[in-house]
Amino acid sequence: MAQIVSTTRSIQSTPFCPTSGSANERSRSLLKPPTFASKVLSSNGNNKCPQLASRTCKINARKSAPVEVIPVSPEDDPKIEEHLLHLRGVPQVDNSAGMWSKPTFRRKTKIVCTIGPSTNTKEMIWKLAEAGMNVARLNMSHGDHASHQKVIDLVKEYNAQSKDNVIAIMLDTKGPEVRSGDLPQPIMLAPGQEFTFTIQRGVGTADCVSVNYDDFVNDVEAGDMLLVDGGMMSLMVKSKTEDSVKCEVVDGGELKSRRHLNVRGKSATLPSITEKDWDDIKFGVDNQVDFYAVSFVKSAEVVHELKNYLKSCGADIHVIVKIESADSIPNLHSIITASDGAMVARGDLGAELPIEEVPLLQEEIINLCRSMGKAVIVATNMLESMIVHPTPTRAEVSDIAIAVREGSDGIMLSGETAHGKYPLKAVKVMHTVALRTEATIPGGQMPPNIGQVFKNHMSEMFAYHATMMSNTLGTSTVVFTRTGFMGILLSHYRPSGTIFAFTDDKRVQQRLALYQGVCPIYMEFCDDPEATFRRALDLLQNQGMVIEGEEVALVQSGRQPIWRSQSTHNIQVRKV
Numbered sequence: 001m002a003q004i005v006s007t008t009r010s011i012q013s014t015p016f017c018p019t020s021g022s023a024n025e026r027s028r029s030l031l032k033p034p035t036f037a038s039k040v041l042s043s044n045g046n047n048k049c050p051q052l053a054s055r056t057c058k059i060n061a062r063k064s065a066p067v068e069v070i071p072v073s074p075e076d077d078p079k080i081e082e083h084l085l086h087l088r089g090v091p092q093v094d095n096s097a098g099m100w101s102k103p104t105f106r107r108k109t110k111i112v113c114t115i116g117p118s119t120n121t122k123e124m125i126w127k128l129a130e131a132g133m134n135v136a137r138l139n140m141s142h143g144d145h146a147s148h149q150k151v152i153d154l155v156k157e158y159n160a161q162s163k164d165n166v167i168a169i170m171l172d173t174k175g176p177e178v179r180s181g182d183l184p185q186p187i188m189l190a191p192g193q194e195f196t197f198t199i200q201r202g203v204g205t206a207d208c209v210s211v212n213y214d215d216f217v218n219d220v221e222a223g224d225m226l227l228v229d230g231g232m233m234s235l236m237v238k239s240k241t242e243d244s245v246k247c248e249v250v251d252g253g254e255l256k257s258r259r260h261l262n263v264r265g266k267s268a269t270l271p272s273i274t275e276k277d278w279d280d281i282k283f284g285v286d287n288q289v290d291f292y293a294v295s296f297v298k299s300a301e302v303v304h305e306l307k308n309y310l311k312s313c314g315a316d317i318h319v320i321v322k323i324e325s326a327d328s329i330p331n332l333h334s335i336i337t338a339s340d341g342a343m344v345a346r347g348d349l350g351a352e353l354p355i356e357e358v359p360l361l362q363e364e365i366i367n368l369c370r371s372m373g374k375a376v377i378v379a380t381n382m383l384e385s386m387i388v389h390p391t392p393t394r395a396e397v398s399d400i401a402i403a404v405r406e407g408s409d410g411i412m413l414s415g416e417t418a419h420g421k422y423p424l425k426a427v428k429v430m431h432t433v434a435l436r437t438e439a440t441i442p443g444g445q446m447p448p449n450i451g452q453v454f455k456n457h458m459s460e461m462f463a464y465h466a467t468m469m470s471n472t473l474g475t476s477t478v479v480f481t482r483t484g485f486m487g488i489l490l491s492h493y494r495p496s497g498t499i500f501a502f503t504d505d506k507r508v509q510q511r512l513a514l515y516q517g518v519c520p521i522y523m524e525f526c527d528d529p530e531a532t533f534r535r536a537l538d539l540l541q542n543q544g545m546v547i548e549g550e551e552v553a554l555v556q557s558g559r560q561p562i563w564r565s566q567s568t569h570n571i572q573v574r575k576v
């Protein structure tokens, strides 16, 4: 029996995938183990393409080989890459770029690093990239355009010189966040002490500090609980005047400059995109960033407004909504539908809502994004203790493992890399924990059903079957994508093997860096598909990403498939 799977549009919509049910039901079913037998489409050996390698082994659904994970970071052990290659019998390849993050066993979950004073130099950007950073996040609540410009230029410089690694750039808007003002030095607040917040500008004394939001006085009431930095300190509102709010400190601590303020259970009555945000968004357009992370989104309208603006200026930038506001929860479905992905911004979320809701919402948002084919990032406090300590708490390690198991595309570091003492160690811990956790996720499963969309589009169906085939055979997947659509789609089906996504557009390559399981590769395409496939497989082999004799599943589909005049949608198995 020939196992070459090469089809034209004759694959029918299968009865595998129930398309009814609520979004919640569908998202719940995503993480369930498979309940039906694996099937594979086979041709009768009509290999029309002479370069297709045929194979004659029996197809068995099999689990991916157990992955051996080396629990040390390459900085600790420079021989790690050699060791990883040796483990799998891969010959050493030219690695002049020094990319330790090219492990034979690729981490699928992507690491987002906030860049700040600890990491905004060329040396640190390079080291972060080599340690495993996939996305550089710029938090527009801090710094100015000149400092962010410098980071953008450095990331682009890194990308331009890197042979086999690429870093995406995410601009995170400040949004309508409420913050205390600048202080000449930190103030100690003791429980029971009186403390005042004022809407007057420029106040910073031992018992009163400015707030950056004029309606603060109108939004809070006596009896409200004010949280500083998501609950690190808390103050009870006692009374208010026209311009100030008098509080009693409940949980004290050290108040520093520009700290987050939330009122438990309330969202500020501010527009999600402020004037400053529009200015920062324009800065992002001018610099061709890859993603916006939009703070405090409460409804889909704001996403539409931003997308319309981007369209009007011809900017191809994806929009990730930050779910961090109490008001966003009832509108989750419509907000995520309008966006390209979501971030579980646990800091503000856990301040506006009871903290015990956060893990439940995290799971719900991840499931919802996965059921809708959207990217999802888990953020905040993932390795918080590593801001000051060189090793994480065990609870933090478990937190990373949970986000990986729940199927997040990205896991994010904030203060750990922005202003922490151990930014590289934090990335390495994240890398190692994610890799180790991924190794325990059973391979060879049926891909998740992306519900209604699967029924309607040829490309969804091909992504589904390509995933099923690569899982069954235990192969990587190779896809050619000009817009990134097919690479992203395959990622949502979470194949066990790596998705090598070849694109002839550097910006698409950069964007794909966020997506779970995708290894984005820039390569010029030629008119002849066969020559392009060959070039791609040669490149993978030369880089040590696949070895001679290894099989890969190659899928060609998408809304506007490449080389459509010569072939329609198809899935093939090829031997390298």
Ligand SMILES: Nc1ncnc2c1ncn2[C@@H]1O[C@H](COP(=O)(O)OP(=O)(O)O)[C@@H](O)[C@H]1O
Binding pocket: 114, 115, 116, 117, 139, 141, 142, 143, 147, 347, 414, 415, 416, 418, 419
């Ligand atoms: N670009 C920057 N410039 C200066 N400091 C920064 C920058 N980005 C982040 N930081 C520092 O790192 C901390 C953690 O980053 P992040 O979680 O993104 O910020 P926040 O929680 O304040 O919104 C910030 O509170 C700030 O002290």
Ligand SMILES: C=C(OP(=O)(O)O)C(=O)O
Binding pocket: 139, 141, 172, 295, 324, 344, 345, 346, 347, 348, 349, 379, 380, 414
């Ligand atoms: C990621 C978050 O937002 P920011 O760091 O911008 O406050 C959060 O609140 O968890």
